[in-house]
Amino acid sequence: MCQPFLFRKMTFGDIPVKITYSKRRTLSMKFDVTGTLVVSAPLHLPETEIRQFMNEKSRWIRTNYVRIQARLEKSMDHKVEEGGKVLYLGEELNVHVGGHGRVKKIGKDIFFPEGSDNESYVRWLKARAKEYLPPRLQSRAWEMGITYRELMITGARSKWGSCSETGKITLSWHLCMCPPEAIDYVIVHELCHRLHMDHSREFWAEVESRMPDYKKHKKWLDDNSYLMDLV
Ligand SMILES: [Zn+2]
Structure with missing residues (x-):
């Protein structure tokens, strides 16, 4: 008796995919926060059927992959350090860190005193x-x-x-x-x-x-x- 796979990793084009197998009857998928496509599949479902499912949904996969990549990029830039960006009223402000005093926003720039972090x-x-x-x-x-x-x-x-x-x-x-x-x-x-x-x-x-x-x-x-x- 061999154990069923509980999960398996593969790719769909350049998109990382993780297939998780469980006692379920249908296939479903969603992206996790890291941009990996997580496919939930019934135990023992052949990989060819999973591939076929992904091919049928390829448009949804592409659209959401692009969206999640953009989001990831934005969250990586979003930090309080020289060259970082923070959001205020829908605008991306350029972060500068240094000097003393209070936080100051001037136009599209925001100045944080030395030692500031995201909490600031x-x-x-x-x-x-x-x-x-x-x-x-x-x-x-x-x-x-x-x-x-x-x-x-x-x-x-x-x-x-x-x-x-x-x-x-x-x-x-x-x-x-x-x-x-x-x-x-x-x-x-x-x-x-x-x-x-x-x-x-x-x-x-x-x-x-x-x-x-x-x-x-x-x-x-x-x-x-x-x-x-x-x-
Ligand atoms: Zn309401």
Whole structure:
């Protein structure tokens, strides 16, 4: 009696593939955070069938591989060291490290004092969030004629924002890495929950009436939700 393979490594063109075998009936696949395509396959399924499955899905594989590579490149550059980059309101700022004093943003450059690290950026970003998000929410709420009870800024990594039954709106400080229009979409979305506490058709119609091009921003946030794990 020989043991079944629990996993096997191969490539699909230049894409690294890891096949994991388990008691399941269907094939499925997804990319892991390192850009490896992980295929889940039933035990004993011949490799030819797995290859055929990948050939059928080659377009999906290519598209997502390119996307994940771009994301990996971006996260590798994203650090607080000379020549690194950090994000602020959707813009990539060039990082400079040296000297003393406070963190300063001048145009597309950001200057960190000697000895700074990613935590210094996080502290700076949190402080920006406290300045940027409350007035933005206030003015949007005023324009829309919607009230809320309070705003809480958190470091949530699972979602950009939320709204409770009692009218407490929560926004993640990670939002300050995103373009202003995307931030506005999250604010509009949460304020619309003051009228509809669900994601019903009526809710989405409300969002659309307040922000006709919301789908574009929603997609941007869905595609870039990894930013919440970046710092
Ligand atoms: Zn919602």
